[in-house]
Amino acid sequence: MTLLLLAGSGEAKQIAQALAQDGTPAIASLAGETRRPSELGLPTRVGGFGGADGFRDYIHAAGITAVLDATHPYAADMTTRTARLCAELSIPYCHVLRPPWTPEPGDDWTEIAREEDAKTYIHSWQTVFLGTGRKTLHRFKNLEGTRLICRLIDPPTEPFPFEGGEFLIGRPPFSVDREKELFRLLNVDWLIVKNAGGDASRTKLTAAGDLGIPVLMIKRPAMPDTTRVETVADALAWVRAL
Known part of the structure; x- marks a missing residue:
């Protein structure tokens, strides 16, 4: 197995470090929005894939067998495209989406x-x-x-x-x-x-x-109906169950 971790969130950093510690074959991918991103502990590629065709080409060239999407909760276009392409390619896919904030007493x-x-x-x-x-x-x-x-x-x-x-x-x-x-x-x-x-x-x-x-x-954007977890622990459990 070679996992592609789509990073960009705080959860992605924790997941990457845990995968590295476990010795799980994985590659992290960052969009390149931050010039000095935190070290993830995994081999990391930076930049877009060049659209749907570029993503398919990368999946085949890198031998990717599963995708864990831990991008930002507002990266709806990326998540929607990735979920669709993984379904087309019959590659296991899971979306890590933390719960939204809710107001507390005193909040306006x-x-x-x-x-x-x-x-x-x-x-x-x-x-x-x-x-x-x-x-x-x-x-x-x-x-x-x-x-x-x-x-x-x-x-x-x-x-x-x-x-x-x-x-x-x-x-x-x-x-x-x-x-x-x-x-x-x-x-x-x-x-x-x-x-x-x-x-x-x-x-x-x-x-x-x-x-x-x-x-x-x-408000958060609409996300595709796909396999989804909310926590780092559940994301790692999904990877380990593959």
Whole structure:
């Protein structure tokens, strides 16, 4: 068996390290969004596959016999394509998808379907902290002129796509106290995030709740109906049962 681990999440790092420790033949794949990704402990390829045909070619060339998809919960296109192609190729496939966040007492969350819907709630004089990454910034175009602060891990290679936005560089983890200090310093009025789930990045939500900052929560995209687990332990159990 040679497993292809589609990485990009915190769970993927834990899975990769466990597979390496077990001696499981596996290759990790990263999209290349982060310039200095964490060491996974497995042979790692970086970059896309070049579409469906490129993925099929790679599967055959690398002798892949199973795929474990531990990409980001919003990588819906990648997950949908991979699940479909694995079904076509009769290759076992499993999707690792952590549970979404749910509000706790004191949280002020409003769920929206897409980034463009934030305009309904945001006033031009307010300061908005974006925890949504850079790939979907263009979808906030209708907030042009509003102060938008987008936090990135790596320095940007291009300017903010429209007027009023600025980048803030920071590498996680971020403690609750650190997030509260930052939000106070920036005078944040709104926090906008994707419902990625997980403990590591929930600190900004806890900080917002403590400070009384309202949150716009972007809904998760629809995912294919396929074999799915929620935890690292269950993902490893699936691999070991192959």
